[in-house]
Amino acid sequence: MFEFGEPNRLEDEFRMLREQVRRFVETEIVPNAEPWEAQGHIPRDLFLKLGELGLLGMRHPEQYGGGGLGPMASVILGEELSRSTYGGVATAVTVHSDMSMSHIAHRGTEEQKRRFLPDVCSGKKVGCVCITEPGAGSDVAGLTTKAVRDGDDWVINGGKTFITNGVYGDIYIVAARTDPDAKPSRGLSLFIVEKGTPGFEVISKFDKHGWRASDTAELIFENMRVPHDNLLGEAGKGFHYLMSTLQNERLVAGAMAAGQMSKAIELTADYLRTRKAFGKPLWDQPVVRNKLAWWASKAAMIRSYVYTCAQMMEDGQDTVREVSMLKAYGCEGLQEVLHGCLQLHGGIGYITGTPIERMVRDARILTIGGGATELMLEEVAKRL
Numbered sequence: 001m002f003e004f005g006e007p008n009r010l011e012d013e014f015r016m017l018r019e020q021v022r023r024f025v026e027t028e029i030v031p032n033a034e035p036w037e038a039q040g041h042i043p044r045d046l047f048l049k050l051g052e053l054g055l056l057g058m059r060h061p062e063q064y065g066g067g068g069l070g071p072m073a074s075v076i077l078g079e080e081l082s083r084s085t086y087g088g089v090a091t092a093v094t095v096h097s098d099m100s101m102s103h104i105a106h107r108g109t110e111e112q113k114r115r116f117l118p119d120v121c122s123g124k125k126v127g128c129v130c131i132t133e134p135g136a137g138s139d140v141a142g143l144t145t146k147a148v149r150d151g152d153d154w155v156i157n158g159g160k161t162f163i164t165n166g167v168y169g170d171i172y173i174v175a176a177r178t179d180p181d182a183k184p185s186r187g188l189s190l191f192i193v194e195k196g197t198p199g200f201e202v203i204s205k206f207d208k209h210g211w212r213a214s215d216t217a218e219l220i221f222e223n224m225r226v227p228h229d230n231l232l233g234e235a236g237k238g239f240h241y242l243m244s245t246l247q248n249e250r251l252v253a254g255a256m257a258a259g260q261m262s263k264a265i266e267l268t269a270d271y272l273r274t275r276k277a278f279g280k281p282l283w284d285q286p287v288v289r290n291k292l293a294w295w296a297s298k299a300a301m302i303r304s305y306v307y308t309c310a311q312m313m314e315d316g317q318d319t320v321r322e323v324s325m326l327k328a329y330g331c332e333g334l335q336e337v338l339h340g341c342l343q344l345h346g347g348i349g350y351i352t353g354t355p356i357e358r359m360v361r362d363a364r365i366l367t368i369g370g371g372a373t374e375l376m377l378e379e380v381a382k383r384l
Contacts, residue, residue, distance in 0.1 A: 014072055021055065021080035033086040033213060034353070040205065041168055041215035042092050047123035056097045057121025060105040064117035071251060071313040074098045075306055078252040082259030085267075085355040087362025088213030090256055095164045095214075096120070099249045100129035103173045103190060107233035107241060112192065116171060128165035129173045130193075130219060131242060133158065140175070140242055141184035145221065147176035147191065153225045154178075154191060156199075159218065162369075166217025167205045170195050174221070175242060178235050188238030192230040199224030210361035247323050249370045251313065254306045254326040257334040257366055260359055261299035267355055268292060268341040275346075288344060295337045302330045321383040328376035331366040338363050 036042045050056050058073040060066025081090035101120045119125040136142035145158025172193040179187035204218040272283040282288050312319045338360045342349040349356045367373045
């Protein structure tokens with residue numbers, strides 16, 4: 001099993017967590033996930049099982065059913081879920097656990113935390129975060145969905161697209177512009193919106209190239225009224241809130257890349273040792289195994305950097321530059337490794353339903369989602 005790049009001093013509780021998630025992947029996800037790919041979403045029962053094990057609220061406060069852990073737990077969860085070879089499953093779970101409901105855990109009021117977090121941690125309710133719009137994605141400051149105060153309510157109009165868990169979710173964190181006269185980065189606010197709110201509609205479910213086991217939606221808000229009590233944090237600080245949470249999202253994306261790389265190398269090494277060509281295993285060809293050794297070296301360095309960034313976050317350091325480097329280099333490196341592993345699989349690697357073929361499709365979005373590579377490199381360049 002390819003495990004290079006893990007810190008030697010990883011605490012015992014995290015090693016036990018890895019073993020727990022890996023067992024869950026092997027018993028609950030890998031044997032059952034193929035139908036989820038076909039139906040385009042994972043069953044609610046999977047969230048409940050993850051919740052029973054305490055895996056959905058590891059970063060949330062203990063008094064609301066969480067585990068009170070830090071970024072290292074998120075890295076391990078993302079990495080091990082991605083080793084399942086089902087990127088859509090990993091994405092649906094981590095969007096819930098690390099990229100959406102964390103907004104409530106970090107800046108929600110006491111009443112909001114009591115109201116939402118126990119069901120979030122248990123898996124009874126599923127969350128998503130609604131940022132991207134038809135005209136704005138990586139450019140968060142360019143969002144145009146509007147929220148206008150009207151008495152004790154906010155009235156929201158606009159739309160969101162490419163929203164993971166958007167079809168079957170229950171709790172939506174929606175970014176909307178509340179001050180049209182403020183600078184683009186200062187006029188955004190975040191709102192908690194529940195499924196079934198009048199004026200809220202899921203208008204389409206996307207059929208995607210990859211991540212097929214996760215549901216992805218386009219949403220529309222037409223005069224949707226949200227109580228003022230559902231405002232998250234302070235009005236006008238939504239951009240800052242989103243940026244702080246995006247650092248964790250990009251860390252998890254790096255962990256997902258590391259998990260996919262390690263699994264792809266493991267699968268390819270096994271295949272090369274059994275597949276024969278010209279009378280002997282492909283593994284006996286130096287040009288073949290040297291390629292795999294090169295990719296294994298790159299994967300080990302990326303994985304090691306994932307844990308370096310996680311530890312920096314655990315220590316409270318500013319990691320914008322480092323996490324941007326990780327997101328760019330790790331997710332681009334993933335493309336090289338997976339396409340190379342598919343090449344070494346030959347024709348079988350091109351057959352739909354094989355792990356390598358699925359992983360190549362699932363990996364492609366990681367250079368786009370959570371901040372495109374080009375944006376990540378600009379973040380690095382600003383800090384050189």
